[in-house]
Amino acid sequence: MSGTKTSNIRDPRGSASTQARTPRWQELARLKRETHFFDAVIDEIDGRMIRIGEHWLADFASCNYLGFDLDPEIMASPAEQIARWGTHPSWSRLLGNPRLYPEIEERLTELLGAPDTLVLPTITTIHLTVIPVLAQCDMAGRYSAGGTVLCEAQAHRTIFDGCSVAKGQGAQLHRWHADDLDQLRDLLRRAAPDKPRLVCMDGINSMTGNPPDLPRIADLCREEGATLYVDDAHGFGVIGERGENETSPFGLRGNSVVRHLGESYDGVILIGGFSKAYSSLLAFMALPTETKELVKFAAAPYLYSGPVPTASLATVLAGFDVNEARGEAIRADLYRKTKRVLDEIRALKLDCPNTSGFPVIELPLKDASDIDEVARILWDRGIYVTLAAYPLVPRDQAGFRVQVTASNTDAEIDRLNQTLRELSPYLRTW
Ligand SMILES: Cc1ncc(COP(=O)(O)O)c(C=O)c1O
Numbered sequence: 001m002s003g004t005k006t007s008n009i010r011d012p013r014g015s016a017s018t019q020a021r022t023p024r025w026q027e028l029a030r031l032k033r034e035t036h037f038f039d040a041v042i043d044e045i046d047g048r049m050i051r052i053g054e055h056w057l058a059d060f061a062s063c064n065y066l067g068f069d070l071d072p073e074i075m076a077s078p079a080e081q082i083a084r085w086g087t088h089p090s091w092s093r094l095l096g097n098p099r100l101y102p103e104i105e106e107r108l109t110e111l112l113g114a115p116d117t118l119v120l121p122t123i124t125t126i127h128l129t130v131i132p133v134l135a136q137c138d139m140a141g142r143y144s145a146g147g148t149v150l151c152e153a154q155a156h157r158t159i160f161d162g163c164s165v166a167k168g169q170g171a172q173l174h175r176w177h178a179d180d181l182d183q184l185r186d187l188l189r190r191a192a193p194d195k196p197r198l199v200c201m202d203g204i205n206s207m208t209g210n211p212p213d214l215p216r217i218a219d220l221c222r223e224e225g226a227t228l229y230v231d232d233a234h235g236f237g238v239i240g241e242r243g244e245n246e247t248s249p250f251g252l253r254g255n256s257v258v259r260h261l262g263e264s265y266d267g268v269i270l271i272g273g274f275s276k277a278y279s280s281l282l283a284f285m286a287l288p289t290e291t292k293e294l295v296k297f298a299a300a301p302y303l304y305s306g307p308v309p310t311a312s313l314a315t316v317l318a319g320f321d322v323n324e325a326r327g328e329a330i331r332a333d334l335y336r337k338t339k340r341v342l343d344e345i346r347a348l349k350l351d352c353p354n355t356s357g358f359p360v361i362e363l364p365l366k367d368a369s370d371i372d373e374v375a376r377i378l379w380d381r382g383i384y385v386t387l388a389a390y391p392l393v394p395r396d397q398a399g400f401r402v403q404v405t406a407s408n409t410d411a412e413i414d415r416l417n418q419t420l421r422e423l424s425p426y427l428r429t430w
Helices: 018-034 072-085 100-112 123-134 157-168 181-190 214-224 256-260 289-298 300-304 310-347 368-380 410-426
Strands: 044-046 049-052 055-059 117-120 148-152 172-176 197-202 227-231 268-273 283-286 360-364 386-388 399-403
Touching (some): 018 368, 100 310, 117 300, 181 197, 181 214, 310 410
Parallel strands (some): 227 268
Antiparallel strands (some): 360 399, 386 399
């Protein structure tokens, strides 16, 4: 499940034994057998409609927020670059970078208004390999083993995994809660001041769709001399800098949470990716140039990983063009469509954590044991969502998550809203 949080997947280390886990895995196997929402094979797509076997459903489970996966200009872009570069530039980035790489990094640095950027294949790769480096080196690359990583309690599972690797390499690891900054201050003060301290958290939260209190957290990190490491996988492409000409509260340019909240990159490393709003495969870090040089040579992927295929580099560049030419209109449309769903949810008085208008909409069930019946209704009405079922989430958080994209049609939104009305007796209300 793409946006699953560490807090939502019960940490396997918490179980006493494999035996204790077995009933949970059996429940997962049962869900796979009896609902249609796990390990589905999609046979065909038509716009945002998907066919699974003989059944057509409106897809509200993809993270292609801007609809770039279906944009004719972007779809046409790989052919020309493949004719020029072949299908795959199979050097590690250390050995050779097709010119597409510096072009992407230059355009991305300008878009984000960041000091510099480094692109690597995926965010997961970045977390697993870069967090351990930043736990033993400061941003200027001075090595000092035994630093501290402070992972926010709701941080994405892949961040937590990166922090765990850092711990395995000698770092101290602590959790903190975004709504308790005194706790964060306390942990920062108790960590060795002469060693690196890295505070890790999500930007737009992948379950609630809400942003963090970045200005206060960034200020606290600066006061305490710590580095803030923010994963805005979902926000990049959708939210951006605020301005008079903005077409929606998402802001302008889709240049991510730091710019959206009027923050600076001072002491902040931003992580993002192209695999959601940009419908491509590539991830980035926004960081000072000296930290970029450190990461290039101290973390494995720049040196040793194979690069992403040419088609991904081409669709990233075409995505920048479309974002420049039509991004504001697309975001306005995405905002309007998301609002139609959120308005329905409010009219039905459904409990929903989303207060931002972001196209990630989580709907918890009153009773987790209704999940099969809810899945059946969704399937029968032709609505495909991310099912948040136990054991993927704790029982009290069972429900489903809807993601709206700009390429969902209004007819699909009508169908979703109609289904939400039917499902409302099963959903938590306020
Ligand atoms: C917040 C967050 N971080 C990281 C990832 C993983 O990104 P990638 O596929 O680039 O490894 C996801 C994917 O769902 C995510 O939601």
